[in-house]
Amino acid sequence: DTxxxxxxxxxxxxxxxxxxxxCEQHMxxxxxxxxxxxxxKPPELMFVYSYEKLSxxxxxxxxxxPECPNSSLLNLHLHALQPEDSALYLCASSHSxxxxxxxxxxxxxxxxx
Amino acid sequence: xxxxGLHLPTLSVQEGDNSIINCAYSNSASDYFIWYKQExxxxxxxxxxxxxxMDKRQGQRVTVLLNxxxxxxxxxxxxTQPGDSAVYFCAETxxxxxxxxIFGAGTRLAVHP
Numbered sequence: 623d624t625x626x627x628x629x630x631x632x633x634x635x636x637x638x639x640x641x642x643x644x645c646e647q648h649m650x651x652x653x654x655x656x657x658x659x660x661x662x663k664p665p666e667l668m669f670v671y672s673y674e675k676l677s678x679x680x681x682x683x684x685x686x687x688p689e690c691p692n693s694s695l696l697n698l699h700l701h702a703l704q705p706e707d708s709a710l711y712l713c714a715s716s717h718s719x720x721x722x723x724x725x726x727x728x729x730x731x732x733x734x735x
Numbered sequence: 736x737x738x739x740g741l742h743l744p745t746l747s748v749q750e751g752d753n754s755i756i757n758c759a760y761s762n763s764a765s766d767y768f769i770w771y772k773q774e775x776x777x778x779x780x781x782x783x784x785x786x787x788x789m790d791k792r793q794g795q796r797v798t799v800l801l802n803x804x805x806x807x808x809x810x811x812x813x814x815t816q817p818g819d820s821a822v823y824f825c826a827e828t829x830x831x832x833x834x835x836x837i838f839g840a841g842t843r844l845a846v847h848p
Contacts, residue, residue: 653834664838712778721767726778
C-alpha cells in the first residue's frame, strides 16, 4: 500500500463548528505532516510529527489542533475557524530520517462559512 | 527570508516538444531537492529528486539538473504529453531540517495538441 488517504474529501463548516480531518498511511512511515494550500499557491507546512511526537509547529493558530494517535494516523481538529482558513489541507508522510520524499494524500477541501 | 522561487509562472508547449521548468533557491545549506507535479484537485505527486552531491539525475522522460554554484534547479520533460499538463513545484530541504520542505511558487505547464 503506497497511498496516503484523507477524509473527508470536502468539508463545509461554520465558524462555531468543531470538525476533524483524518489522514492514514500504511507504508510504515514514522513522519507525518499537515500542509495548508491556498488556491494557486504552494503547500505551506503547518505541523510535523516524528515517531508520534510533534516536532514542528509552524506558528499555527491554536484553532488548529493536530493529533497523532499512532504511527499510521494523523488528525487535525478544527475549532472556531475563520473564512480565511478555507483551503486545501494536505497530509503527507515519509520515512523519518535521511533523504526521503514525502508522499501526499489527495487533500481535504475545506470551506469555512 | 529564505525561499525557493521560479522564473516562469506559466509555460505553454506543443505536444511532443521538450519542456524546461526552472527554479532558483536561496538557502545554500539545502542539500536535497524534489520536483512535484500537482494536477487539478489532487495532492502533489513525486516526480524526481536529487541530492546536492549530484548535478544530474534522470528518470523516465524527466531529467533534473542542479547547479549549486548559482543555486539553480531545472526539470526537463522530454516529448511532453497532454497528461503532463499540471502545476510543477520544486521543493528543498536540508539534512537536520526535520524533513521540513520549502516549496517554490510553482509553474503551470500547459501542453497544446
